[in-house]
Amino acid sequence: MAEPYSWVGLTGGIGSGKSSVAKRLAELGAVILDSDLMAREVVAAGTPGFDEVVAAFGPSIVGANGELDRAELGRRVFGDQAARRRLEGIIHPRVREELVARAAAVPPGTLVVNDVPLLVEAGLKDQYQAVIVVFASVELRVARLVTARGMSEAEARSRIAAQATDEERHAVADFEIVNEGTLEELYAQVDAIWEQLKVS
Template sequence: MLFVGLTGGIGAGKTAVAARLAELGAVVIDSDKLAREVIGPGTDGLAEVVAAFGPDVLGADGAVDRAALARRVFGDDAARRRLEAIIHPRVGARTAEIAHGAAPGTVVVNDVPLLVEANLADRYELVVVVEAPREQRLARLTGKRGMAEAEALARIAAQADDAARRAVADIVIVNDGTPEQLRDRVDVVWRDELVPRARATRGGR
């Protein structure tokens, strides 16, 4: 098994890369999805979130109101660290469980938006970073995602910059063209980098 960390700034195209890797045969573990699951209804994670931040972060259905929780921790480092202390260990345990269940020779890709910010690079055998020019990221966020420009700029500024992500990257996929060009670049990385390395791990090399 080859354990790969996949990351990139908001609007860079990481989700599209993860989707293509899944099509090619990778087992993709979505950390955002797991983060929602570990504080889902009835979990001890949810109980801890309510104890830490109060019932105002819950919606009418009793589940976490993600927007309300985000507002509660955004710009408050202490609150963010408190939330991370609840979520990250649970996500890490579930990620390990899924990864350990993968067959020999499998490429397991852990999609982690804040891999750099959480200092998680050392957990992976290979780190793949998806990168795009800031102007294109901003256009995607305000266009396809419908964010206000000020919100998009704040989200970009709150994350690590390109230099920090490149510092931990083994492979950088630049998403500055069409979706077809991105697909082709992912296919090359899969064929020339990920599959050979995964086969080498299966062979004990």
């Protein structure tokens, strides 16, 4: 029998329900490494990453709470490729370093799932033994973003349009989950994939 998987990528478009899948995988025994969360941690106030971002973009991106004003930073880099690359050049190496360190601390034989919203866009497929992709229709995702996150419909559609297409996600998926039903139906799909990941 082949060795079980130990390093898996998890992705899906905004509003697809990827967080619910990650939650279920954690309940089943996987260690979840959230790249989005790490991207915040490596530029938190008091870190070298924070200092480098402020040096690159100026003190006006620091909010009243002493942390980065993420909305203002987003405005600075949206549509400005050079600025976005500068920011990514600060954040991405630190996230990779943190990922490696945390994965190395996981006990042998444990399935590590790296939750990466932009896995497809960043071309990261080859870094993983397998990739799980969560899908849902655009209309359902828009409804979720409006209801759960308070976005306007236009903002939700803009966010979805800025990400990879479903066709691009299908191309990298080793396992696919369609999240358009109940939570029980979603968990049943996750449980089935979990069994395959353990015995493959």
